[in-house]
Amino acid sequence: MPLISIDAVHPTKEQKEKLIAELTKTASNILGVDEKFFYVLVKENDMDNWGVGGKTLTKLMADAKK
Numbered sequence: 001m002p003l004i005s006i007d008a009v010h011p012t013k014e015q016k017e018k019l020i021a022e023l024t025k026t027a028s029n030i031l032g033v034d035e036k037f038f039y040v041l042v043k044e045n046d047m048d049n050w051g052v053g054g055k056t057l058t059k060l061m062a063d064a065k066k
Contacts, residue, residue, distance in 0.1 A: 002033060005041045009050065009057065016042050 004023050011019065020040045028035040050057040 001037050001039055002027060002031065003039045003041065005043065007043045007045055009047050010044050011042065 004027060006019065006023070008015075008019075019042060023040055024035050024038045027033075027038060047057040047061065052060055055063075
């Protein structure tokens with residue numbers, strides 16, 4: 001059973017539903033495996049749990065607004 005795992009910063013319910021549907025469809029087409037065999041895991045994270053270039057995503061977003 002293929003597993004697709006994605007980490008994101010608090011997607012909405014609608015975004016998660018769309019991600020699950022579209023990722024499953026695309027992977028099924030590429031791999032030639034029926035959609036019913038796919039598992040999709042959406043892991044939600046706070047912006048403080050992501051780091052880029054030595055800064056948290058919260059800090060990067062705040063700096064970008066300056």
